Amino acid sequence: MFNPAPSSGNVSVAGQVHHPALQHHFDTLEQQKESSSLGMWMFLVTEVLFFGGLFATYVLYRLRFPGVFAEASHHLNVPMGALNTAVLICSSLTMALAIYAAQVNKKKAIVPWLVATILLGATFLVVKAFEYKEKFTHHLVPGPNFDLTQFSPDHARPAEMFFSLYFVMTGVHALHMIIGIGLLSWLVVQSRKGRFDSTYYNPLEMSGLYWHFVDIVWIFLFPLLYLLGYHAR
């Protein structure tokens, strides 16, 4: 079931030029690549559980206050949320194309696709910022800003709870987007130095995995937060 280490690793690689990206504690580039990929997948496992705690919280309170959550959800901006969903899906495409470019050794195409991904990610964050500002002006930010009188007395606190979840979940997601953009920017710098080609593009692939994961989180956040009771708007 599990693969033993590659058997080519125990003999000296005399006469074989080491790939510049090969780190000394690995025997072959293949081993390094497989290790890096497995490492990124292990990290994504932790991310699934990290967001999972938030989703568990959401599930409980959603089932406890279904009507009020739907009512609170009506205050969210569905066009902006849908736009952001489309933006992220596009960014996943451009990310996949950046990796494809490396795979087929079209080195010059890597940077444009990465930049496109970054721009789309930035677009997402700008739209998010608008949304947050809108919540602020409408007094829907939990805490002192929240105007409880917008809801009937029995609905006010659960509505505030909805917005607590909204801000924590989309906020943690946005933080991951920011980190993702940082990661991609670093990749742009490395790509411009010609570091990636069809023999070595693993950092691109791993960052792609991270980026797609963040997209998947949003794929769940959008319907769960924005489309609650949409039919009753």
Added chain:
Amino acid sequence: MSEHQPSIRPYILVFLALMVLTAATVLVAKFDLGAANDIVALVIAVTKATLVVLFFMHVKYSTRLTKLTVIGSVLWLAFLIGVTMMDYASRRMSDEVRGAPYEAPGRGSAGQLGDVGGPTDPVSSPAAADGE
């Protein structure tokens, strides 16, 4: 990780599918299907996520270990949510057996300690006085 012949086509097709499914999820949400709304929304979201995982993240062409990792993480998430909800879902039954001293407010027992005047959900509880 993908040893197959690289091609753009799967990416474009998956992209289009994701866009269509996004539109679908918004469209379906406009209709009141009762409990089915949630189910349909989740089914669509899971489908979209699966497409991203299999094709954008190349899991379709990855090792068994990678596939096991994906399944394992989802399984553990299911444990977290499912087993936690096992408690909450059985609270009402449990409170009845225990002879809980007061009628728990809202749908599903809140498990609140003492009477802290917890918020009710008149929209969905049977004792709903007026509507919204």
Added chain:
Amino acid sequence: MSHAVSTDIHAPSSGTNYLNNGYGLRSWLLTRDHKRIAILYLLSVTLFFFIGGIMAMLIRLELLTPEGDLLQADTYNRVFSMHGISMVFFFLIPAIPAVLGNFLVPLMIGAKDLAFPRINLLSWYLYMFGGAFTLWAMIHGGVDTGWTFYTPLSTHYAQGQVMMAALGVFIAGFSSILTGLNFVVTIHRMRAPGMTWFRLPLFIWSHYATSLIMLLGTPVIAVTILMLAAERAFHLGLFDPRLGGDPVLFQHLFWFYSHPAVYIMVLPAMGVVSELIAAFSRKPVFGYKIVAIASIAIAVLGFLVWGHHMFVSGQSIYASTVFSLLSMLVAIPSAVKVFNWTATLYEGSVSWDTPMLYALGFIGLFTIGGLTGVMIGTLGIDIHLHDTYFIVAHFHYVMVGGTIMAYLGGLHYWWPKITGRKYRPFWAKISAMLVFVGFNLTFFPQFLLGYMGMPRRYWSYAPEFQVLNVLSTAGASILGIGYLLPAFYFAWSMRYGEKSEDNPWGAVGLEWQTSSPPPTFNFHETPIVTHDAYDYHDQRPTTAHKGEAALV
């Protein structure tokens, strides 16, 4: 091709090794060598162990008398909270994996280093940052919430340094996650040729299982602490009943990690014990495959039992019943291990060196701790025993009688490998005796106290409990001395200890096939593995393998 064996296994090692390969603070603080990082961790966890120990001393001093006369009540709450936080998050969880695991995992599988050496160093820095925040919190008054941070006390009512302590634990959690990540990838991808999964030492199996728990569980407590902090800072109502929140949800999320966390603490210890029992019986571990699989079983089942911490929290009785049943199940693989270790001893060539004393101590004390765990996993009993000293005694038996004993046993066993020096066995055995006697005198009375109804986390108690409390405090003093002595003789050995040969115990394992201490890249040639883990058949005791007898 044969194993990469040093030419003369009887001669002490000489030449360049990882310790003398570069001097100066920078070479240590910027190292990527897993062995140096293990040493860094050794120093850090020892610091937190002594901090936690001082807190323990204060607790036991206060509990000498029934009245609360040494500390104020609130101070006492802060003392036991900081005791728990230091010990759980900054000692028990990291100690064996980050010290022994970091040092030995690459060596045992025949690799040059872990898969991600820089991430390994980052792990240590994250641990230090988390520790720094926590120390700051302690110095500025600490928290009184217990290490469990229950809401709404922690989110609303507690007046102490909740945010700082929570931040410290949050950061340290990432240290743990990265260590687990590193181990999983290393064990999958960097085994030497011929090192198949079922030839791996059980220490590796244990650390693999532990790493799975670290990856799957730690993120949940991380996000829970984040929610706690957000609630406290922004007055959200996630866990506040007045705002529609549910304090029991916090407990679900908290224990989803914190129960598996106890297996993070004990699985590596079990791995150590397997190594010690095999080496000092000169036999393979009985039922090797089953023990390996049992480690995985503990990791998996351990995630499904957390509700047994919540039997009296208002959890549904149906959920409680399910959790109780599953808790019985999780005891089985642990029990299997105990039986198999015992069977290993049978007809073995048993020697009574210090590591073996600790290993045997583990087996006995862990068994008591585990059995009492089954007792309190029984729903009907726990209703009465929850939040009493019975619980306190139970978890100290498994954590201290279990994990810490195994940690000490491992330190003694691998000390010659890590430092190239031997300790004086006389003092080591004295310490082991003091630890064993002191431990039992400290904690056995607590079973009785709990059963008689003494609550935990109280700074005063009913007068009829005093005799047992005095015994417990007396035991703690002895235990403290037992823990202090190794600090002295280990330090002494660094300077004056006899230099060690490659394989002072005559044990089987790749780590013994290289010099003591090992060179920076572990092996001069990548080993090739051709036999099973504990292949002692050709290693009959000879005069050359005197073990500790050679030290006097």
